[in-house]
Amino acid sequence: MAEIKIEKKKPVWPWILLILVIIVGVYIYWSYNDNVDERNVDENEVLIDTIQDMNDDYNELPADTLSLETDTTTIAQ
């Protein structure tokens, strides 16, 4: 029998909205993770810099100061 019915197409916009929500969610997730990594890196850099500064300060001390300290230690004993 020749009968051809027609029907309304299902709307596409809910799918587009869902895809957009997923894209935004993924973007927010990755950008949050990037910030956490950057903060960790920053804290490590500060620690390294502090140690480096202390080492520099120590190395800049005059050589006799170092030996005096040794001598003092010896005297105290």
Place this chain on the structure above:
Amino acid sequence: MKNEEKHLYNLNELSDYKVASDDPDVRGWDVRDADNRVVGKVENLLVNKNIKRVVYLDVHVDKTIVDARHDPYGRPNNIDVREFVNKDGENHVIIPIGMVNLDKENKNVLANGIDHRTFAETKRYAHGTPLNRDYETTVLRSYNRDNPSDSVYEDETFYERDEFDRNRYTNRRL
């Protein structure tokens, strides 16, 4: 051809409608006459939104139909001949959906009750021309020349005619 109220739409122009998933989309299928000769190809589907069905197949007719150069059937006596004959470029014809069978396996539309001469003598139109009720009535009269309908249909019930229902049309012909 002018339309007072549009009751026929080309399915292509209704972007929010499609052929129902249970039914075949016959666009591109060959149309065969009563003698199984190819008389054209389905180019578009003409639908009525109220009844949500395809009511006509818009057929791009074969060259053999155009070359037959028959005068259209049912030319009124009081009309200018030049207004009614099939002119160059008028190579489309409509077929009511109830007057065909669908051969889904071979993708053919079978117009079992319409022969080649009847097709050639049916008034055609140029692609893109809006259709009106006068043209539809003229075409139906041509196809039903041997078996005219007794019923009278108003504008609102036009697509309740037998020609749009395969079962009723077949019964009428028996």
